[in-house]
Amino acid sequence: MRGRRGGARAARRRRGAEELRNYHSQPQTLPARREAAEHASALARDPRGKRAKLGFMQLSAAPYEERLTAPRSWWILCLLAGASFALIMLPFGTLPMLAGLAGGTAAAAVVVSAYGSVRIRVVNGHLIAGEAKIPASALGDAEVLDAEEARAWRGPKADPRAFMLLRAYVPGALRVAVTDPQDPTPYVFLSTREPERLAQALRAARDGADAS
Secondary structure, eight states, X not given: OHHHXXXXXXXXXXXXXXXXXXXXXXXXXXXXXXXXXXXXXXXXXXXXXXXXXXXXXXXOOOOEEEEOOOOHHHHHHHHHHHHHHHHHHGGGOXXXXXXXXXXXXXXHHHHHHHHTOOEEEEETTEEEETTEEEEGGGEEEXXXXXXXXXXXXXXXXXXXXXXXXXXXXXOOEEEXXXXXXXXXXXXXXXXXXXXXXXXXXXXXXXXHHHHO
């Protein structure tokens, strides 16, 4: 098995070297010479063929990742929660008061951190929003929503069948149609601080899935 792999790698190196020699020996226009040289050099450098060859393979879309972290004001609320616990424990003495302050603040901080840990990602041709994973090929056009429109789609315009990833402290949102006929979900609603960039990443992922 190792011998076969070594022979295959050597064959790819030889093919890259031959294309590079042909590039120097044959008359070509400047753009064609540059493309042929880059392709042959890529073959020679990458014997396993894992890199995309220029002019022969379309580059995949760059991944998108966003974490919907809680705003700083929410951490102030954690301190207020700790102070409330401290006041409750004050009649029992200084040590219980300090324990209430520390415990209440820590508990509130854990809740805020968990609530703000949800992520939105576009990677490997999929939209990953929280626990949901949706192929980009099953998604249609994306509509960027400002704060007022997002508020309307969270309220009176909302469809109970839709998948919604909401964070009240994020004003903007993106609404993406679901085109899979077997999926009853009409659209995906995502709270996001970068709706334009997310829409662009989804469009690139969908185009890449259609091309493949």
